[in-house]
Amino acid sequence: MTDARMVGVSRVLISEEELRSRIAELAAELDAEYRNDFPIVIGVLNGAVFFLTDLIREMKIPLEIDFMAVSSYGDSTRSSGVVQIIKDLSKSIEGRRVIVIEDIVDSGLTLKYLIDNLASRNPADLRVVVLLSKWAIGQAPVQHDHVGFVIPDEFVVGYGLDFAGRYRNLPFVGVYDPKADSADLPG
Numbered sequence: 250m251t252d253a254r255m256v257g258v259s260r261v262l263i264s265e266e267e268l269r270s271r272i273a274e275l276a277a278e279l280d281a282e283y284r285n286d287f288p289i290v291i292g293v294l295n296g297a298v299f300f301l302t303d304l305i306r307e308m309k310i311p312l313e314i315d316f317m318a319v320s321s322y323g324d325s326t327r328s329s330g331v332v333q334i335i336k337d338l339s340k341s342i343e344g345r346r347v348i349v350i351e352d353i354v355d356s357g358l359t360l361k362y363l364i365d366n367l368a369s370r371n372p373a374d375l376r377v378v379v380l381l382s383k384w385a386i387g388q389a390p391v392q393h394d395h396v397g398f399v400i401p402d403e404f405v406v407g408y409g410l411d412f413a414g415r416y417r418n419l420p421f422v423g424v425y426d427p428k429a430d431s432a433d434l435p436g
């Protein structure tokens with residue numbers, strides 16, 4: 250039986266195994282960096298949920314988690330440039346070490362907005378972990394402290410990333426192919 254999740258995905262860019270092993274490396278780096286601390290790990294909903302849960306299960310240090318939801322794209326593949334907080338953190342981050350977990354950076358507008366917003370709440374420090382960046386290392390227009398993968402400037406889906414709400418449940422990251430996305434979905 251054809252896997253309906255795959256309709257509209259032209260190729261696998263990052264496999265499950267590659268995700269798993271890179272995430273284990275990132276977790277070890279964060280464990281070393283925060284070994285004497287009790288950081289708050291902030292996930293950006295919805296896309297970063299898969300990455301955050303896999304990452305923190307590999308981490309050995311004590312930590313807390315919290316979530317924010319922002320919207321910047323609507324249903325299109327282009328950034329609107331307008332970022333809106335849809336769900337805010339459940340507690341204060343003042344004086345705390347904060348690790349922001351973002352799924353992907355394209356224009357960087359969303360992350361820039363988020364960093365500025367969180368920095369204004371006076372955390373002890375704030376570092377940023379990005380799973381996928383469309384910017385070469387050192388070239389991003391916004392803070393990146395840890396990057397999982399630098400990817401080409403293509404629209405990708407899977408492992409939390411969506412197009413119009415779909416594809417988040419793919420276990421890998423794939424390149425979205427609108428021409429092939431002709432599935433007539435129920436509902």
Ligand code: IMP
Pocket residue numbers: 296321322328352353354355356357358359360403404405406410411412
């Ligand atoms: P930016 O503000 O242009 O950096 O876009 C950031 C947000 O847009 C991410 O958090 C994603 O939700 C979404 N986004 C950007 N590029 C992609 C992509 O290739 N696939 C899926 N979502 C993306």
